[in-house]
Amino acid sequence: MYAYIIRRLLTLIPVLLGLTLIVFLMIRAIPGNPAHIILGQAATEESIEALNKKLGLDQPWYVQYFKYLGGLLTGDLGDSIRTDSPISEQIWPYLAGTIELALVAMLIAVFIGVNAGIISAWFQNSWFDYALMLLALIGVSMPIFWLGLLEQWIFAVNLDWFPTGGRDNVRNPVEPITHLYIIDTIIQGDTEKLVEVIRHLVLPAVALATIPMAIIARITRSSMLEVMRTDYIRTAKAKGMKMFWVVYKHSLKNASIPILTVIGLQLGLLLGGAILTETIFSWPGIGRYIYDAINYRDYPVVQSSILIIALFFVLINLIVDILYAIIDPRIKYR
Amino acid sequence: MTIKPLLQVKNLKTSFFTDDGEVPAVEDISFNVYPGEIVGIVGESGSGKSVTSLSIMGLLPNPPGKVTGGEIYLNGKNILQFNEKQMRRVRGNELAMIFQEPMTSLNPLFTIGNQLMEAVLIHNKWPKKKAYDRAVEMLRLVGLPRHEELMNAYPHELSGGMRQRVMIAMALICNPKVLIADEPTTALDVTIQAQILQLIKEINEKLKTAVLLITHDLGVVAEVCERVIVMYAGKIVEEGDVHTIFQNPQHPYTKGLLQSIPDIRKKEKRLYSIPGTVPKPGSVKKGCRFYSRCNVRMPRCLHDQPPYYTTEENHKVRCWLVEKEGEEREQSTITTSQ
Numbered sequence: 001m002y003a004y005i006i007r008r009l010l011t012l013i014p015v016l017l018g019l020t021l022i023v024f025l026m027i028r029a030i031p032g033n034p035a036h037i038i039l040g041q042a043a044t045e046e047s048i049e050a051l052n053k054k055l056g057l058d059q060p061w062y063v064q065y066f067k068y069l070g071g072l073l074t075g076d077l078g079d080s081i082r083t084d085s086p087i088s089e090q091i092w093p094y095l096a097g098t099i100e101l102a103l104v105a106m107l108i109a110v111f112i113g114v115n116a117g118i119i120s121a122w123f124q125n126s127w128f129d130y131a132l133m134l135l136a137l138i139g140v141s142m143p144i145f146w147l148g149l150l151e152q153w154i155f156a157v158n159l160d161w162f163p164t165g166g167r168d169n170v171r172n173p174v175e176p177i178t179h180l181y182i183i184d185t186i187i188q189g190d191t192e193k194l195v196e197v198i199r200h201l202v203l204p205a206v207a208l209a210t211i212p213m214a215i216i217a218r219i220t221r222s223s224m225l226e227v228m229r230t231d232y233i234r235t236a237k238a239k240g241m242k243m244f245w246v247v248y249k250h251s252l253k254n255a256s257i258p259i260l261t262v263i264g265l266q267l268g269l270l271l272g273g274a275i276l277t278e279t280i281f282s283w284p285g286i287g288r289y290i291y292d293a294i295n296y297r298d299y300p301v302v303q304s305s306i307l308i309i310a311l312f313f314v315l316i317n318l319i320v321d322i323l324y325a326i327i328d329p330r331i332k333y334r
Numbered sequence: 335m336t337i338k339p340l341l342q343v344k345n346l347k348t349s350f351f352t353d354d355g356e357v358p359a360v361e362d363i364s365f366n367v368y369p370g371e372i373v374g375i376v377g378e379s380g381s382g383k384s385v386t387s388l389s390i391m392g393l394l395p396n397p398p399g400k401v402t403g404g405e406i407y408l409n410g411k412n413i414l415q416f417n418e419k420q421m422r423r424v425r426g427n428e429l430a431m432i433f434q435e436p437m438t439s440l441n442p443l444f445t446i447g448n449q450l451m452e453a454v455l456i457h458n459k460w461p462k463k464k465a466y467d468r469a470v471e472m473l474r475l476v477g478l479p480r481h482e483e484l485m486n487a488y489p490h491e492l493s494g495g496m497r498q499r500v501m502i503a504m505a506l507i508c509n510p511k512v513l514i515a516d517e518p519t520t521a522l523d524v525t526i527q528a529q530i531l532q533l534i535k536e537i538n539e540k541l542k543t544a545v546l547l548i549t550h551d552l553g554v555v556a557e558v559c560e561r562v563i564v565m566y567a568g569k570i571v572e573e574g575d576v577h578t579i580f581q582n583p584q585h586p587y588t589k590g591l592l593q594s595i596p597d598i599r600k601k602e603k604r605l606y607s608i609p610g611t612v613p614k615p616g617s618v619k620k621g622c623r624f625y626s627r628c629n630v631r632m633p634r635c636l637h638d639q640p641p642y643y644t645t646e647e648n649h650k651v652r653c654w655l656v657e658k659e660g661e662e663r664e665q666s667t668i669t670t671s672q
Contacts, residue, residue: 230438231433231435231438231439232438232439232440232441232442234393234433234439235433235439235440235441235501235504236441237393237425238391238393238425238426238430238431238433238505239425239426239452239453239456239504240422240423240424240425240426240427240456240457241422241426241452241456242422242456243418250441250444253441253443253444254441254442254443327443328442328443329442329443329488329490330442330488330490
């Protein structure tokens with residue numbers, strides 16, 4: 001098992017290496033360069049050239065690439081062109097914002113999605129099953145920006161239950177420790193701020209949770225239906241077991257591998273793909289950090305942020321693979 | 335005989351509700367199981383053996399299956415009138431069942447110990463230690479070695495024969511009065527089959543558990559059963575004790591089944607087989623269900639359903655030929671056949 005994990009971690013090296021190259025080239029393929037944007041339209045050729053030289057962008061691309069790689073090997077993510085400060089110092093607050101949002105969204109999606117799928121399978125072909133699956137279909141087809149705007153209009157503007165955006169109350173901000181605000185406010189024992197943080201989280205988390213929730217509900221239903229037809233479920237019923245335990249103990253564990261796979265993939269997607277939600281709810285997360293960096297042609301920020309998101313994605317999938325073996329004793333990694 | 339039957343099935347009718355309407359799978363099923371005996375139910379695939387056993391257990395896949403008539407008495411109580419909660423208390427406790435497929439009948443993700451202890455803890459509020467000891471005791475009873483190790487093993491680490499022994503241990507862990515064994519040896523190879531049958535017989539003698547053994551193998555019946563019920567296309571066609579059925583079969587179907595057993599002492603060119611196949615459920619509307627395959631059929635068999643005659647003590651046959659030979663009709667069955 002440990003040998004397997006180490007081998008899997010080693011295979012990450014070529015994957016991430018390839019990724020850095022692709023991102024490096026793609027960001028440079030976008031027309032325009034940082035000097036143009038920083039100096040504005042009225043800039044002279046000479047001043048642009050001078051700035052390019054200062055930023056090291058006058059060198060051939062492969063020289064730039066190997067310099068960047070060399071930096072990565074020593075743990076240096078590079079400096080932001082826009083702010084002129086090290087990326088490793090400024091990226092964490094944004095990353096923490098997205099991690100907090102994505103985890104809360106995933107928690108909502110898993111809790112509701114899995115239970116909805118189970119109940120649908122349990123009462124297959126009932127009106128409840130049909131209604132839930134219709135909702136799930138609407139959920140997967142709903143554009144996230146539309147849902148976000150709808151939420152803001154109903155719950156923030158009209159009902160005024162939740163704020164329209166941001167992570168905390170600007171007039172009474174959270175003093176960050178870990179930058180995961182829920183944890184920070186709990187450490188500080190500040191219930192008032194904790195409530196504020198949660199109120200800010202609700203709308204974006206629900207918007208972000210919708211699609212994964214619907215996908216999880218559908219996969220749970222089909223996986224459960226398959227398991228509930230098996231002989232060992234009949235055995236469990238023949239023992240005189242309550243249907244609740246037949247479903248939640250014997251069936252769910254067997255149905256969980258496809259569910260887990262989807263959860264892993266969706267969580268990876270949420271971490272990198274929350275840009276729309278973050279933009280609508282002015283959430284200071286990694287998605288918006290990258291979006292702004294692309295607009296400023298802040299090459300190092302784009303490269304390093306995408307690298308970190310990719311790292312999360314592959315690590316989550318590794319964890320999912322390890323969980324398979326924990327759930328199912330027949331799965332052995334050598 | 336004044337012994338009360340432990341399990342009494344009366345005029346059981348089970349149907350499946352499909353797009354084409356109600357299709358009766360079994361009809362007029364009546365038989366008794368007395369304390370401590372082993373009763374065999376034999377018949378080809380599709381004769382309704384498994385439907386009968388699942389109806390008794392209340393485990394029919396519903397929809398589409400449903401018991402539509404009759405009564406099933408366990409210890410004098412009609413369990414068909416039980417609600418789900420009452421039925422749960424019966425299942426696995428007084429009435430236990432083992433299945434055809436030992437390879438897939440155990441949950442692959444839980445240890446043997448977990449599944450055994452669970453079976454006992456559902457029906458008894460015992461401390462875990464007591465349940466554990468009971469599970470180990472059961473493993474010993476069914477002849478499995480290395481109990482402690484087995485308790486922590488997963489089903490895939492066991493062979494088919496071992497898994498069927500675990501299933502038997504699990505079924506017997508609450509000391510049920512009746513054990514329904516639905517083709518317990520079909521999926522196993524021959525030497526293991528013999529061992530499992532031996533085990534069922536031993537348990538029957540040791541614990542006095544009545545066994546309803548469902549099989550398509552008359553050899554199995556001859557080996558372990560005291561009485562046998564022969565089913566064909568959803569009806570019982572003959573019933574009697576094993577000696578009578580084997581020595582003096584009355585129904586042409588039973589005769590056919592017995593003839594199809596290969597005999598090592600006889601030199602035959604070709605093994606006998608009953609021509610044709612079991613008719614689809616619900617396809618025979620009137621007359622004898624065996625008509626299309628019977629080698630001694632008469633014109634009347636096409637139109638009139640034969641009643642269930644008692645030819646001698648403990649021997650019942652559903653065939654017109656018996657009447658021709660001047661046997662007495664059983665009063666109650668005349669009404670049901672009309």
